[in-house]
Amino acid sequence: MEYQNRQPEEGINTPGRHPLAEFIRLSIAALVALLLLGLLLNLAGGHLAGLIPYRAELWVTEKIDRMLVEAGEPSPFTIAESDTPLIEYLNTLGDKVEAALEMQSPMTIQLHYSDEDVVNAFATLGGHVYLYKGLLKQLPHENALTMLLAHEYSHVQMRHALRGVGGGLAVAFGAAVLPGGSGVNGRLYSLTSSLSSLNFSREMETDADKNGLKAVNAIYGHTAGADDLFELFMAQRDSAGAGALDGFFSTHPLDKDRIEALGRVSGEHGWFSEGATTPLPDAFLQWLDAAD
Numbered sequence: 335m336e337y338q339n340r341q342p343e344e345g346i347n348t349p350g351r352h353p354l355a356e357f358i359r360l361s362i363a364a365l366v367a368l369l370l371l372g373l374l375l376n377l378a379g380g381h382l383a384g385l386i387p388y389r390a391e392l393w394v395t396e397k398i399d400r401m402l403v404e405a406g407e408p409s410p411f412t413i414a415e416s417d418t419p420l421i422e423y424l425n426t427l428g429d430k431v432e433a434a435l436e437m438q439s440p441m442t443i444q445l446h447y448s449d450e451d452v453v454n455a456f457a458t459l460g461g462h463v464y465l466y467k468g469l470l471k472q473l474p475h476e477n478a479l480t481m482l483l484a485h486e487y488s489h490v491q492m493r494h495a496l497r498g499v500g501g502g503l504a505v506a507f508g509a510a511v512l513p514g515g516s517g518v519n520g521r522l523y524s525l526t527s528s529l530s531s532l533n534f535s536r537e538m539e540t541d542a543d544k545n546g547l548k549a550v551n552a553i554y555g556h557t558a559g560a561d562d563l564f565e566l567f568m569a570q571r572d573s574a575g576a577g578a579l580d581g582f583f584s585t586h587p588l589d590k591d592r593i594e595a596l597g598r599v600s601g602e603h604g605w606f607s608e609g610a611t612t613p614l615p616d617a618f619l620q621w622l623d624a625a626d
């Protein structure tokens with residue numbers, strides 16, 4: 335038997351494709367896999383977070399609040415002690431909304447008013463709901479304000495903030511265990527957490543609209559005027575251009591779609607969509623200017 339030192343055939347280690355094309359193909363595949371993994375983690379994290387008892391959510395926000403206050407930092411979770419006529423009025427209306435939505439203890443809302451001239455309102459962890467002067471001053475009547483409150487309260491009731499944060503944390507965890515620089519992970523985390531804690535998915539927005547409309551109907555006996563809130567956004571968008579609008583609008587479904595959806599929900603439940611709207615208190619605009 336004779337052994338030979340045979341040369342391997344030419345080209346067995348190189349695919350027939352151009353190396354750059356191969357690199358791009360693999361990069362795209364890796365990106366798609368990462369995105370899918372991220373989506374999956376986001377869903378799973380959001381679902382798991384939704385199972386956390388509300389008391390635990392409260393405990394965490396109180397803890398964060400204490401830490402921020404001790405560090406001398408502004409905290410979104412500090413309970414605003416205010417007895418201005420505006421806050422009293424908002425809380426009275428808010429109590430009606432809580433009752434109409436059948437929100438139960440320990441789930442309660444902490445309303446915050448900011449006199450910043452931005453067209454925004456949002457709900458965050460622990461039942462903290464923020465209302466801005468820039469939006470409140472444009473409301474045409476109380477029914478639209480009730481719809482706004484009911485929409486934000488619905489985010490709290492449906493645990494949207496916590497589910498968003500849970501999804502973001504799961505993605506951050508996934509990013510942390512993958513090889514890569516911590517700077518990238520840090521940036522990814524702040525991106526996902528800021529995206530998910532305050533900007534809800536379109537599905538969440540639609541759910542909050544539908545749930546909120548129930549409160550408007552329960553309080554006034556009809557749903558008329560609820561859609562004026564979205565007419566206001568539409569007018570605002572037209573006059574200011576999309577870039578000038580703040581957080582409330584960025585992931586919200588298109589105003590027209592929302593108005594149509596509200597009409598459908600009213601019809602499905604057999605609610606009256608016509609009726610007289612209730613005016614805001616005469617001093618409402620003065621209150622907005624006076625309160626801090």
Ligand SMILES: [Zn+2]
Pocket residue numbers: 485486489534539542
């Ligand atoms: Zn919303």
